[in-house]
Amino acid sequence: MDALTRKVLLAHETKPSTIVEKGKRIIRFYGVQILAALFVIYLVYAATTLGINPKRIAQGVSQGKEFIGRLFPPDFITRWEDIRHDMLESLEMAVLASILGIVLSLPLGLLGARNLMPPIITWPIRFFISFARAFNPIIIGIIFVKAVGFGPLAGILTLSVASIGFIGKLFIEAIEEISMKQVEAVRASGASFTSIIRYGVMPQVSARFIGFSMYQFDSNLRNSTTLGIVGAGGIGGTLFAAYQRFDYQIVSAIVLIIIALIITDEYVSERVRRIFQ
């Protein structure tokens, strides 16, 4: 509310009689400003409890210069065999997990859609999907590493669960938005359940499903580069090992390769999306 509106409104109001009315009026007129002030107070409080202050930042900045100096020049050669092997492993993990996740999301999405299935089936499916989505892949990765040991298997399972959480949700939403007229038309011709899905439901959602899948592959590729930090395979393992040995020149080389990989992937997936439009 700007100053002029406030002035006009105030001129038309009768004088508030009680304290409660006065308070109500203050909230009505200055609500946004009060909220903003409270938010700023919260931010200052949060920064203070976390021990963030200008002195620490200044200290870090001077150390930062030295740190950045130690990142250069990037060293691609010393650990090249490890980097090459783990980078490929990251890529393989992303590919396999995306396919596994997509294949599993299809039936889960159909079972979770409330316009196709009764609540007794949709509820557990929807709960599982939101559970899979709630946790960061790193956390799921830790659990799988404890369950199946170090290596890419844990990473593939992790990323598959993450894919189900994301694609499953979007796929359910897409199916719930479809027009039921086509489904009824197919059903009226006496089609079996599979034919209803094949000719009534899938044509309406398949284009969007491809879009979700491409997006999920991008996301899986990004995550496959860090899962190694918790031992779930991929380039993250080599990166973290180099970091812990203070081999910062190797760290910077790996990060540069990751950036190149992600940019290439963004370019490719943009192209693929155009094919399916």
Next chain:
Amino acid sequence: MSNNLYSEWKHYSGPKRAMKTVFYAIVLAVALVSFRNVEIIPEFLADTPTQLADLFKRMWPLDLKFLVHYVFPAILETLHIATLGTVATLMLTFPLAILASRNIVPNTGIRYIMKSIFVSSRSVNSLIWALFYVAIFGPGSLAGVLAIMSRSIGFVGKLLSEAIEESSSKQIEAVVSVGASPLSVFLKGFWPQVRPSFISIALLRWDINIRETAVLGIVGAGGIGLLMESAIDTFHWPGVAAILLAIFAIVLLAEFLVTKLRKMVI
């Protein structure tokens, strides 16, 4: 395409169908190569369900004392880090996004610099950013806030500059035509059009940041991840279960809040 009554209707044109087939073939080939190359031990795969069941059995019952005394403060810290990181991102990215918008800055050079900042920010996972900041500032929440900020700049910058570029030029020309200063042009011409997207982007990123902050502690950047790491290292599985429950609760709460706030503000 033939007009035969019995021919199946096809959605895509001929060349596009061919490209799609090629794409599927490539995916299949890559998948097969990946499957052959990746080192999976079959015994471990077969053993997975038993191991998972065993793990979940050991998590039960939850450690409620641990939940109240340790998990709750750590969750609060996680929230603080995510919020501070998001606010810092918004303040820093706003001018950068303006510089990256074609309809405000016609200079391609500046725009490419901004875009490359956004791309490199997005390409590096927040966990890797956290590694850098822990090396510079030492372990703690400050590294977490900076990591969240560094990762979010690219995301917010890209979406925000796209929102600015999509705003209609009519409204802006109207404001310019009455001789408004550049600041007024931005505040009265662009801002009313960009505001809904800005709020959506901010809320969406806050929601994502809460999930990401939950793991930063694993590399020492503060929050609940640190507690989780130590609980796992000491095999305190009922405690791990309490942490997982708390993260699940906070993520659901954030999602609920974001939906409510978006409806309220937009």
